[in-house]
Amino acid sequence: MSALRILVPIKRVIDYAVKPRVNKTQTGVETAGVKHSMNPFDELSIEESVRIREKKSAPGGVEDICVISAGPTKAQDVLRTAMAMGADRAIHVEVKEGDDLEPLSVAKLLKAAAEQHKSNLVILGKQSIDDDANQTGQMLAGLLGWPQATQASKVEFGEGDSVTVTREVDGGAETLRAKLPLIITTDLRLNEPRYASLPNIMKAKKKPMEKKTLADFGITAERRLKVLGVTEPPARQGGGKVDDVDGMVAKLKELGAI
Amino acid sequence: MASRYPLTPGITRLARRVPIELGRHHALPRVQRQQSSLARAAATAVRCFSSSRPRQLQQTQQRCANNTKFTSETYPEIKRDGRFATITADHVSYFRGLLGTESAVIDGVTSDSAADDLEPFNSDWMRKYRGHCKLVLKPGSTDEVSKILKYCNDNMLAVVPQGGNTGLVGGSVPVFDEIVINLSRMNQIIDFDEVGGTLVAGAGCILEVADQFLASKGYIFPLDLGAKGSCQIGGNLSTNAGGLRLLRYGSLHGTVLGIEAVLPDGTIVDDLCKLRKNNTGYDLKQLFIGAEGTIGIITKVSIQCPQRSTAQNVAFFGLESFEKVQQAFREAKGQLSEILSAFELMDEGSQALIRDVTKNRKPLDDKYPFYCLIETSGSNADHDSEKLQAFLEDVMEKGIVSDGTLAQDETQIKALWAWREGITEALGHLGGVYKYDVSIPLKEMYQLVEDTRARVDAAGLLGDTDDHPVRAVVGYGHMGDSNLHLNVSTRRFDKRVEEVLEPFIYEWIEKRQGSISAEHGLGLQKKKYIGYSRNPTMVGLMRQIKTFFDPNGIMNPYKYL
Numbered sequence: 001m002s003a004l005r006i007l008v009p010i011k012r013v014i015d016y017a018v019k020p021r022v023n024k025t026q027t028g029v030e031t032a033g034v035k036h037s038m039n040p041f042d043e044l045s046i047e048e049s050v051r052i053r054e055k056k057s058a059p060g061g062v063e064d065i066c067v068i069s070a071g072p073t074k075a076q077d078v079l080r081t082a083m084a085m086g087a088d089r090a091i092h093v094e095v096k097e098g099d100d101l102e103p104l105s106v107a108k109l110l111k112a113a114a115e116q117h118k119s120n121l122v123i124l125g126k127q128s129i130d131d132d133a134n135q136t137g138q139m140l141a142g143l144l145g146w147p148q149a150t151q152a153s154k155v156e157f158g159e160g161d162s163v164t165v166t167r168e169v170d171g172g173a174e175t176l177r178a179k180l181p182l183i184i185t186t187d188l189r190l191n192e193p194r195y196a197s198l199p200n201i202m203k204a205k206k207k208p209m210e211k212k213t214l215a216d217f218g219i220t221a222e223r224r225l226k227v228l229g230v231t232e233p234p235a236r237q238g239g240g241k242v243d244d245v246d247g248m249v250a251k252l253k254e255l256g257a258i
Numbered sequence: 259m260a261s262r263y264p265l266t267p268g269i270t271r272l273a274r275r276v277p278i279e280l281g282r283h284h285a286l287p288r289v290q291r292q293q294s295s296l297a298r299a300a301a302t303a304v305r306c307f308s309s310s311r312p313r314q315l316q317q318t319q320q321r322c323a324n325n326t327k328f329t330s331e332t333y334p335e336i337k338r339d340g341r342f343a344t345i346t347a348d349h350v351s352y353f354r355g356l357l358g359t360e361s362a363v364i365d366g367v368t369s370d371s372a373a374d375d376l377e378p379f380n381s382d383w384m385r386k387y388r389g390h391c392k393l394v395l396k397p398g399s400t401d402e403v404s405k406i407l408k409y410c411n412d413n414m415l416a417v418v419p420q421g422g423n424t425g426l427v428g429g430s431v432p433v434f435d436e437i438v439i440n441l442s443r444m445n446q447i448i449d450f451d452e453v454g455g456t457l458v459a460g461a462g463c464i465l466e467v468a469d470q471f472l473a474s475k476g477y478i479f480p481l482d483l484g485a486k487g488s489c490q491i492g493g494n495l496s497t498n499a500g501g502l503r504l505l506r507y508g509s510l511h512g513t514v515l516g517i518e519a520v521l522p523d524g525t526i527v528d529d530l531c532k533l534r535k536n537n538t539g540y541d542l543k544q545l546f547i548g549a550e551g552t553i554g555i556i557t558k559v560s561i562q563c564p565q566r567s568t569a570q571n572v573a574f575f576g577l578e579s580f581e582k583v584q585q586a587f588r589e590a591k592g593q594l595s596e597i598l599s600a601f602e603l604m605d606e607g608s609q610a611l612i613r614d615v616t617k618n619r620k621p622l623d624d625k626y627p628f629y630c631l632i633e634t635s636g637s638n639a640d641h642d643s644e645k646l647q648a649f650l651e652d653v654m655e656k657g658i659v660s661d662g663t664l665a666q667d668e669t670q671i672k673a674l675w676a677w678r679e680g681i682t683e684a685l686g687h688l689g690g691v692y693k694y695d696v697s698i699p700l701k702e703m704y705q706l707v708e709d710t711r712a713r714v715d716a717a718g719l720l721g722d723t724d725d726h727p728v729r730a731v732v733g734y735g736h737m738g739d740s741n742l743h744l745n746v747s748t749r750r751f752d753k754r755v756e757e758v759l760e761p762f763i764y765e766w767i768e769k770r771q772g773s774i775s776a777e778h779g780l781g782l783q784k785k786k787y788i789g790y791s792r793n794p795t796m797v798g799l800m801r802q803i804k805t806f807f808d809p810n811g812i813m814n815p816y817k818y819l
Contacts, residue, residue, distance in 0.1 A: 017668030033568065035639070037667030081666045195621045195670065198575065198654055198662035201647075244360040 002161060002180060003063040006049045007119035009110055010042040010067050010082055012075045013130040026229050029130070031097075038078040041125025043085075043193040044186040048155060049123055050086030051191060058157040064088055068113055070106065072097040076209065083204035084196035090209040099221055107139035112217035114144065119181070121163075126151050126185040137185035147178035151187040326381055326388045329433050329782065336816055338434045342416045345393055345435060349415065353395055356405055362443070364394035379438045382431050383424060384686065387782060389432030391418070398443045400518060400526055400557045406439060407555065408524030416812045419551035421493025422464065424485035426693055427781030429497065429550045433816045441492050444557060447471055455563045456515060456532045461492020461556050478566040480507035484679045492556045498548030500777030502679075505738035506599040506635065507564055510547050517543045518558035522808045530560050545803065550779050551814040553807035567599070567635030569642050572671045573650055575662030576626030580704040583628050585658045587700075587737055590632055593649040597642050600633035600738065602678045605707065607732035608685075611747065612677060615684040621674060622661050628704075630737065631678050681734055685747050688729060692746040692759055696767050697776035700740050706766060707733035707744055710759065714746065717758045727752035741776040764790040782817045 014020050015035040023030045046067065053062035067082040069075045070093035079090035093109065095101060101109070114122055127134035141148035149165035153173065156164045161180040166173050168187045196204075214221060242248045252258045330336065347368045354363055364379070366372045381388040397403045410417050416436040423430045432438060441462035449458040455477050459468055465486040469479040481494055483501035493499075495517065498510055507513060516531030529543050546556055577583050583603060590598055606627050613620060622629075636642040646664070653659040665671040685691045698706060711731040714720045720728045727748050735742040744763070748755060764774050768790040775784050775791070788797060800819055804811075 015668045017672070035569075035668060040669075192619055194619075195574075195663040196666060197622065198573075198650055198659070198664065201664055202651055202654065243362075246360065 002120060003060040004052065004058050004121050004180075005064045005117065005119045006052070006062065006066070007110070007114050007117060007122045008042070008045045008049055008065065008067045008082070008087065009106070009122070009124050009136070010046070010069050010078055011039045011125075011128045011130075012036050012069065012071050012078045013039045013128055016040055016129055022230050022232050026231060027227060028230055036074065036077075038081055039125050039128045039130075041127060041129070041186055041188075042078075042082075044188070044190050045123040045125055046082050046085050046087055047191045047193040048152075048184075048186060050194075052155070052157075053086070057155075059159065064117075066091065066117055066119070068093065068110070070095045070101055070109060070214070079209060080201075080204050081196060083207045083209075084201040085194060086200070087207075089207055091212055092209055093212045093214060093217070095214065095221065101221055102223060102225055103133045103135040104139055104224070105219060105221055106136050107143055109214065109217050109219050110136070110140050111143045112219065114140075116217075121180060121182055121184070122146075123184045123186060126187055137183055141183040144181070144183070146181045146183050148183040148185070149176045149178060150185040152184050153187050153189040155184060155190070326385045329387045329389060329428065329431070332387075333782075336433060339416070339811070339815055341414060341810075342436075342812070342815070343414045345415060345437065349409075349413065350393065352409060353393070353406065356409075357395065357397060357402060359398075362396045362398065364396075366392040379420065379423070379440060380431060382426075382428055384426065384691070386690070387428035387431045387433075389418075390435050391432040391438050392435055394438040394440055396440045396443045400444075400520060403439065403441075403444075403520045403555055403557055404524045404526050407520055407522050410437065410812055411522045411524070411810055414810060414812065416815050418814050419492075419496070419555045421462065421490035421496070422485065422488040423493075424489040425493070425497060425781060426695070426778045427775070427783040429779055429781030429814070429817055430493065433782065436815065439555060441490060441555070441557070444492075445490070448558065450475060451532070454532075455565070456560060457563050458530065458532065458558065458560045459491060460558055461495075462490050463492075463559075465489050465491055465494060472563055473566060476566055477563040478503075480513040480561065480564055481510065484682055491559050491561075495547050495556050495559055496549060496551050497779045498777070500736070500739065500741065502600055502602070502736070504736065504777075505601065510561075511544055513562050514543065514547060514559065515562050516560040517546055517556050519543075519546050519554040519556045521554045522810065522813055526557075527554065530558055532560050534562060545807075548779065550781065550818050552804055552818045553813060555813075567637060569634075569636050569639035570599075570671060571634045571639075571642055571646050572665040572674050573632045573646060573662060574621045574665075574674045574677065575630055575632075575650075575653075575659045576622050576624065577628045577630060577658070578626060578660055580628060582658050583630060583704075583737065584700060586630060586653055589653055589656075589658065590649065593652065594632070594634055594645060597634040597636040597645060598632070598738075599635040600631065600736075602631040602735070603704075603737040603742075604629045604631070604678055604681065604734040605704070605732055607730050608681045608734045608745070609677060611688060611730060611732065612680050612684040615687050616676075616680065618673075618676070621663050621677065624661060626660055629677070631674060633675075678734070681732075681743075681745075685732075685745055688747055690748045690751055692748065692755065693778070694744040694746075694759075694763055694774075695741070695776050695778040696744060696763075696772055696774060697739070697741050698767060698770055698772035700737075702770055703735075703737075703740060703742050704733060706742065706763070707731060709766065710744060710746070710763060713762060714755070714758055717754065719752070719755055719758060724749060727755055739776070761787070761790075767791070780818050785817055785819065788819065 015037045018035050020029045049065045052058050065087045066089050067079055067087040068091040069079050076092050079092055083090055124137040149167055151168045152165045153168050154166035162177055163182055164177045166175050242251055345367050350365050350367050357363055364372050364375050366376045379394045380391050395406055418432045418436045418438050420430045420438050420440045444460035444462040446460045452475055468491055472479055481501050482503045483499055495510055516529050518530045519527045587601055590601055606625055634642050634646055665674050714728050714731055720726055727750055729747040729749055731746050733742055733744050764787050767774055773791045774787050
């Protein structure tokens with residue numbers, strides 16, 4: 001079996017524990033001064049790649065784990081985190097803050113990257129929690145002409161480049177088998193991401209990080225979609241509190257419920 | 259773009275990492291559940307070991323309370339004070355007339371049907387103390403508190419002021435038939451000065467609710483503790499709670515600007531000052547802070563709140579010896595100085611118990627005798643994380659720290675904190691706990707745990723099997739404040755354990771001029787032991803103050819002094 005060369009695309013997003021706020025012009029979400037971290041699904045991708053190596057679950061072994069992120073300079077922070085978790089090297093594609101790429105552009109970029117770096121397995125988060133598109137993995141599979149297994153909850157390797165993936169579907173699990181090269185997108189039950197240890201955080205600083213631009217991959221940030229407006233969901237109507245049974249009965253009567 | 263709805267990744271991850279806390283998610287105060295970010299609610303639950311009472315916990319409380327011995331049986335030497343009157347139907351009807359609404363009075367005097375409703379007010383959450391209270395009053399205003407106290411004072415009815423009832427020394431539950439005055443209805447946020455940062459709130463306001471209100475204004479409550487989802491700020495003041503932010507923001511004696519309180523004779527002490535500086539006469543509010551409801555009831559609070567830090571970082575590391583913990587603390591103070599907001603210590607024993615209970619993934623691969631948690635808070639995330647990184651690299655290189663991790667996102671920050679804040683809850687799941695909250699000079703701080711463990715072991719009480727009453731002797735605490743929590747986790751109640759522990763521990767502390775109660779207070783548990791930390795002159799003066807304010811002794815009797 002061929003040795004695995006895994007490509008793991010990751011994205012820097014608003015930390016999922018932070019409540020996002022719509023900006024004043026209602027064109028997007030306020031990002032300035034808001035805590036950002038790695039897209040939680042992407043942590044699963046990295047964890048899975050590192051586990052495949054550590055557990056020696058692939059017969060051909062893991063030759064390379066490369067993480068890639070397109071975004072502002074700050075995206076390098078999440079790339080460092082990924083390397084602290086166990087990735088070997090990183091590619092940062094500089095994209096100006098605000099010039100967000102659409103899923104198709106990202107997929108085109110990843111196609112070029114996978115070809116340049118001779119990847120035979122791409123593990124992506126099933127979606128990023130900021131725009132929830134859930135498209136990039138699928139588009140990438142289409143562009144590359146590779147098989148895809150989305151929403152993976154278990155990944156196993158067999159003889160002759162075959163990979164068995166259990167995926168989460170409505171009402172249960174579905175098991176697929178495909179051959180490398182392959183696209184996998186991760187779902188929550190796949191694993192539990194590790195904490196980056198201090199020694200590894202320090203080592204990660206010395207791991208190589210290539211700095212690229214979109215042009216290096218022959219891509220332009222073309223926009224096909226236009227955001228017309230972004231609004232907060234309607235505020236929940238607050239409930240009332242009653243002091244006792246009499247109060248409740250009175251309230252129900254007032255509302256015409258009894 | 260607007261919808262970050264699938265917050266599920268976090269929730270599921272949390273569910274895996276902190277199952278217990280998530281299980282208690284329902285027990286959070288309502289306000290929190292309304293937050294649009296479910297994930298945040300789930301994550302905050304990590305910090306909450308008790309529930310907003312009495313609604314949700316009632317059932318478990320009842321079940322457990324039935325097994326809990328009455329305090330009067332556990333301590334037969336405490337006798338009911340004959341000067342106090344017994345509550346009669348006349349008293350109850352007076353209170354009913356006074357308070358008006360049905361829900362403000364829980365009456366077990368004239369009918370038996372309220373027995374279940376009374377249970378949560380009669381017992382503490384650790385199930386160590388249980389009283390015989392038959393009447394709970396929930397006043398809704400200072401005026402009502404005043405009238406209640408005046409009536410009780412005139413009729414020699416003893417009372418116990420009660421907040422969230424999350425105390426650890428039995429100060430907030432009655433011993434005999436004292437009337438419980440619960441302040442949960444006085445939970446309004448009355449005023450907030452957005453420029454100065456002064457918050458005025460009712461005593462019954464839940465700490466977490468106050469803190470969330472402040473968060474929306476960019477401020478922070480200068481106090482934070484594990485029970486914040488249940489405890490009330492009036493109770494926090496009355497017990498002079500310390501908690502996790504003391505290192506940074508100081509004690510309540512400094513942050514509280516004013517209080518409104520009611521004396522036993524009904525006098526309303528209006529000292530709701532909103533000024534930071536006020537050098538006019540004796541600072542009487544200080545007497546109420548930490549008085550545990552023995553001289554009056556705090557009804558309103560005015561407190562100075564600092565600006566909330568926008569950037570927080572948390573690091574967690576393992577160390578080989580207590581010697582190294584001290585070195586790390588010194589380095590942290592030196593290198594992190596103004597951004598250091600917490601330095602917490604946990605020993606392997608305490609972490610092993612959390613692992614047993616929660617089955618969470620541990621932050622570090624290997625085991626170490628000691629773990630520390632460092633939190634930094636500042637205004638500039640980049641500046642802080644650069645400082646923290648440099649510090650961590652330095653202590654790693656010097657070999658002070660053996661291994662560690664740095665939280666990469668908010669989830670990890672909360673998960674790491676759970677390893678410190680979850681200890682109390684984890685221990686609670688495993689059975690009875692003897693808790694000692696002590697202050698000892700840093701150098702000898704952990705020696706107490708080792709000496710106690712050796713002593714319990716020598717008595718043949720400590721072991722892994724059911725033959726031994728003691729499961730573990732563990733230590734953790736606020737290193738930054740020289741405050742150690744020595745906990746002895748037991749499988750069952752055994753009189754021998756207590757005999758081995760006391761007065762040994764108190765004498766040990768006295769020899770080192772430590773405090774037998776750093777932040778938990780005296781309550782019922784430590785009333786007898788005040789002499790180990792205060793000399794007779796001081797205790798005498800305290801008694802005079804008590805008599806001056808409460809000549810009839812109706813306020814929280816049998817406790818404190």
